[in-house]
Amino acid sequence: MVSKRVFQVKLFGGPAPIVLDSKEFILVALMRRNVKFPYACQNGVCGTCKCQLIAGEVVLNSYSESALTAYEYEQGLILACRARVLSDVIIGKLEPDSDPAHRAGD
Numbered sequence: 001m002v003s004k005r006v007f008q009v010k011l012f013g014g015p016a017p018i019v020l021d022s023k024e025f026i027l028v029a030l031m032r033r034n035v036k037f038p039y040a041c042q043n044g045v046c047g048t049c050k051c052q053l054i055a056g057e058v059v060l061n062s063y064s065e066s067a068l069t070a071y072e073y074e075q076g077l078i079l080a081c082r083a084r085v086l087s088d089v090i091i092g093k094l095e096p097d098s099d100p101a102h103r104a105g106d
């Protein structure tokens with residue numbers, strides 16, 4: 001059995017790192033701490049939560065290729081709503097505060 005491990009996620013240019021465990025999605029951790037971050041479906045379909053993985057490792061649960069293409073994934077993009085951390089991570093918004101979709105913390 002794989003044990004739950006605790007890491008930190010840091011939003012580049014954002015508040016202090018957030019502690020989360022390896023079973024929690026990054027978006028959920030951001031919402032829990034009221035960090036402004038774009039999202040909509042929360043299910044890997046819309047691509048609104050797409051962001052840059054700047055440092056660290058994540059694993060992605062299933063998602064739609066229309067939300068994140070293989071090329072985008074190769075370029076280091078991830079979906080925060082589908083990503084669970086395997087290490088401490090730093091993520092970056094693609095276009096800070098320009099998306100009109102829902103935001104965690106709004």
Ligand code: FES
Pocket residue numbers: 038039040041042043044045046047048049050067079080081082
């Ligand atoms: S919020 Fe829709 S793909 Fe993450």
